[in-house]
Amino acid sequence: GNSVTQMEGPVTLSEEAFLTINCTYTATGYPSLFWYVQYPGEGLQLLLKATKADDKGSNKGFEATYRKETTSFHLEKGSVQVSDSAVYFCALSGLSGGYNKLIFGAGTRLAVHP
Amino acid sequence: EAQVTQNPRYLITVTGKKLTVTCSQNMNHEYMSWYRQDPGLGLRQIYYSMNVEVTDKGDVPEGYKVSRKEKRNFPLILESPSPNQTSLYFCASSFWGQGNTGELFFGEGSRLTVL
Numbered sequence: 001g002n003s004v005t006q007m008e009g010p011v012t013l014s015e016e017a018f019l020t021i022n023c024t025y026t027a028t029g030y031p032s033l034f035w036y037v038q039y040p041g042e043g044l045q046l047l048l049k050a051t052k053a054d055d056k057g058s059n060k061g062f063e064a065t066y067r068k069e070t071t072s073f074h075l076e077k078g079s080v081q082v083s084d085s086a087v088y089f090c091a092l093s094g095l096s097g098g099y100n101k102l103i104f105g106a107g108t109r110l111a112v113h114p
Numbered sequence: 115e116a117q118v119t120q121n122p123r124y125l126i127t128v129t130g131k132k133l134t135v136t137c138s139q140n141m142n143h144e145y146m147s148w149y150r151q152d153p154g155l156g157l158r159q160i161y162y163s164m165n166v167e168v169t170d171k172g173d174v175p176e177g178y179k180v181s182r183k184e185k186r187n188f189p190l191i192l193e194s195p196s197p198n199q200t201s202l203y204f205c206a207s208s209f210w211g212q213g214n215t216g217e218l219f220f221g222e223g224s225r226l227t228v229l
Contacts, residue, residue, distance in 0.1 A: 101162070
């Protein structure tokens, strides 16, 4: 079936360090891929997305590239800040259930220390 | 302000006592959905609705009911809660069809504990 696998957390970094959170997916079709972020005590909000192979999504210094050949959508940021501490979810959609149905990974908690 | 509002935000209840978690959105979205979030499992879809009076099961519908009598509201009903329904619940909404960008808008969550 369709699924998303993320690296387990927590990921703990110092401020200004480089961040990578790995995400791979299994899908029978051609999904759209998303990264959502959940700050403490809040709901999820869209961070970035990519709708086809080789697309790069970017927002707030975060980037992810849709790699069809490796079925991956790794999240990267060159210099993290304390305010980036949150839980990050990789997700896919566009399969059965339409584009509105999101399938989420388990989430990766990021903690950034000064 | 565009938002999805859930109530209550926190609830402790006992096994078998019926409860309803309300969800309301002010963005005129056709699509609404309920997810539950559990450690190590991410978010799993419970039910969704494509429009008024149109609902369907998600991946984990057992023990839940929903209704969509108005476009803005999508309540989640637990007729006889059990401890395995202790979880963090999120309501989400989006446009359906041509207006859909793939982005879901989430409420702030409702933390439910069933004793």
